[in-house]
Amino acid sequence: MSAVYFEDIAVGNKTVSGTKKVTKEEILDFARKYDPQSFHIDEDAAKKSIYGGLIASGWHTGAMLMRLMIDNMSNKRAGLGSPGFDDLRWIRPVRPGDELRFESTVFETRKSESRPDMGIVRANVHLYNQNDELVLSLKSTGMMKTRPE
Amino acid sequence: MSAVYFEDIAVGNKTVSGTKKVTKEEILDFARKYDPQSFHIDEDAAKKSIYGGLIASGWHTGAMLMRLMIDNMSNKRAGLGSPGFDDLRWIRPVRPGDELRFESTVFETRKSESRPDMGIVRANVHLYNQNDELVLSLKSTGMMKTRPE
Secondary structure, three states, X not given: OOOEOHHHOOOOOEEEOOOEEOOHHHHHHHHHHHOOOHHHHOHHHHHHOOOOXXXXXXXXXXXXXXXXXXXXXXXXXXXXXXXXXEEEEEOOOOOOOOEEEEEEEEEEEEEOOOOOOEEEEEEEEEEEOOOOOEEEEEEEEEEEEOOOO | OOOEOHHHOOOOOEEEOOOEEOOHHXXXXXXXXXXOOHHHHOHHHHHHOOOOOOOOOHHHXXXXXXXXXXXXXXXXXXXXXXXXXXXXXXXXXXXOOOEEEEEEEEEEEEEOOOOOOEEEEEEEEEEEOOOOOEEEEXXXXXXXXXXXX
């Protein structure tokens, strides 16, 4: 199997992921370490909050999206990391038992101006739950190797 | 001690955090769960990568920033979560042994149009390492309760 280089990606390319189940234990574990707000770590307090129950840290939701991306892209993809992303929106809470999946669509590809061996790929990424409700969206930016001459 | 409400926050308000030490174990643990790219989970592969050594997942860096925010804001702050953030940039890699701290400056405050009991606070957030090098920046958006009548 040959590697996937920048030149193999085109505007309009769509990726549809498999699913990831969210457990209460994982929500609590992540939030205790990184985001110990009461509606992420305390079921009773969460019930009384505006969220009406325990919800995942938004950074945890982003981390789960990252894992889905890794698991659903070719391991031959010549990825070089990312300089960042734009317009992250937490649209609906993620709750224990939810099943997450993403769809992403490339909207821009361009060669790096400073590095001829690198290209930039930008995509609209949408994360959905098991009811097909949008829970998170962002515009991703990825760096990829160009095909060796 | 009285609570901190939306009305207590003004444009120009600055928050300077304490520091968080980043360990190799934590980098590996986070990346194995959420971002198993070779430069995050494999020291030998990371040395041969463009990063020249093991670096933290960018989502891990964001999660550590979140924890610093929680630990450095008043626990009386009437926060209601966040609808998202903008313009996240991973500017320099975060490596084992780094010590992270953030500075944030409020650049916008406005009352919610749809919910009179809520205000929106936006801030420029900069995360630095122990050499005062900028490693991450983003524009945060937070929702806060307005002061009860």
